[in-house]
Amino acid sequence: MSLAGRCVAVTRPIAQAEGLVKAIESEGGTVLRFPVFEIAAVDPPTDLEAACRDLDTFDLAFFVSANAVAHAVDFVRQRRSWPSQLAVATVGKASEAALNSRGFPTVIAPSEGFDSEAVLRLPAFQVEAVAGKQVVIFRGDGGRELLAEALLARGAAVRLVTAYHRRRPDGDPAPLVAAAQAGVLDALLLTSSEGVRNLRAMVGARDWAVFAPIFVVVPHPRIAEAARAAGLDRVVTCGPGNEAIVATLVTHLGCKGGAASVKIGP
Numbered sequence: 420m421s422l423a424g425r426c427v428a429v430t431r432p433i434a435q436a437e438g439l440v441k442a443i444e445s446e447g448g449t450v451l452r453f454p455v456f457e458i459a460a461v462d463p464p465t466d467l468e469a470a471c472r473d474l475d476t477f478d479l480a481f482f483v484s485a486n487a488v489a490h491a492v493d494f495v496r497q498r499r500s501w502p503s504q505l506a507v508a509t510v511g512k513a514s515e516a517a518l519n520s521r522g523f524p525t526v527i528a529p530s531e532g533f534d535s536e537a538v539l540r541l542p543a544f545q546v547e548a549v550a551g552k553q554v555v556i557f558r559g560d561g562g563r564e565l566l567a568e569a570l571l572a573r574g575a576a577v578r579l580v581t582a583y584h585r586r587r588p589d590g591d592p593a594p595l596v597a598a599a600q601a602g603v604l605d606a607l608l609l610t611s612s613e614g615v616r617n618l619r620a621m622v623g624a625r626d627w628a629v630f631a632p633i634f635v636v637v638p639h640p641r642i643a644e645a646a647r648a649a650g651l652d653r654v655v656t657c658g659p660g661n662e663a664i665v666a667t668l669v670t671h672l673g674c675k676g677g678a679a680s681v682k683i684g685p
Contacts, residue, residue: 421669422448425605428595430455430614435485439608439661446665451604453595455617457586458486458559464494470580471495475502476553477578479527479543481566482509483558488517491557491582496521510538512660533659534639535566550574557582587617596622599629605672606634608664612645619649636667 426449429436433454440450461467467490474480474495482488488509495501507518508527515528529537538544554570555578567577598604607630609615619627627650635654637643646654657667 422446422665422672425449425668425672426451426598426603427606427608427668428453428598428604429608430618431608431610432456432458434458439664442661442665443668446669448668451595451598453590453592453618454588455590455609455614455621456611457588459584459586460490461581461584466580467491467494467582470555470557470578471498473578474499474505474555477502477505477555478552479506479508479549479554481538481554481556482507482514482518483556483562484509484511485513485517486559487557487582488514488521489583491580492518492521494582506543508538508541508543510534534641535563535569538566539569544570544573546573552576554578555580559583559585585613587620590621592622592626596626596629599633604633606636606668607651608636609642609646610638612642615642615645615649615651634671636664638664 422443424447427443428451429439429443430453431439433452435458436452436454440452443450470491471494482491492501506525506527507523509515509518510528511533515526518526527541527543529541531537532540542548549570550573552575554575556567557580560581567579570577595604609618622630631650631652633651633653635646635651636657637646637654638657638659640656643654643656655667655671657663
């Protein structure tokens, strides 16, 4: 097993972490679960209810993540059918798979790039395709405004709908810090720039320096920049998806011997 004897901290929310945890453990690795996000439904769902009522007026629905798919599509389908003319688009294989699993065989999504810039290069997002069109973007709290701003500049009308909330959990970082201090922690996975900030806030200034020498895996150069700016020195960009993450861990960590799975945090 390629990751035998290696310990990896996975910081995804609990519900989104299991696939990656199993992939790491299948290579013999030990997993520390320390989520730096909690995903919660919007309450009251005022924007979602309004978008649901107006769904027939939109030409394109864009989902920023698999969480946006789950919270928006499931919300809509509990109340009405999805309009046959309303095309769906997203970014990232997990989000595309989430749409496929909910009965959308045709999904507009980049085959590579996996960010707003890649989406905006697609033919379906060029001026001639979006000018005069109504676009709804389902997302979490805030996030990058690049896609919405570019669509507006290209002549589309855009509605931003908050489909779910992201919150920083109250997890106790002591076991994670202790693993790093003891030299047990071999790698740390961070999947968003906000996650970098949340982890730093959860750990606190006193103990943050212990993570500086830890091998950090991130799926995008923008997250790598945030990690380095936060003082993490050994950052590697692996690309999106569990397969790419595990392949990067195997390449950089090799094999050390023995494994188990440990759960920490909420």
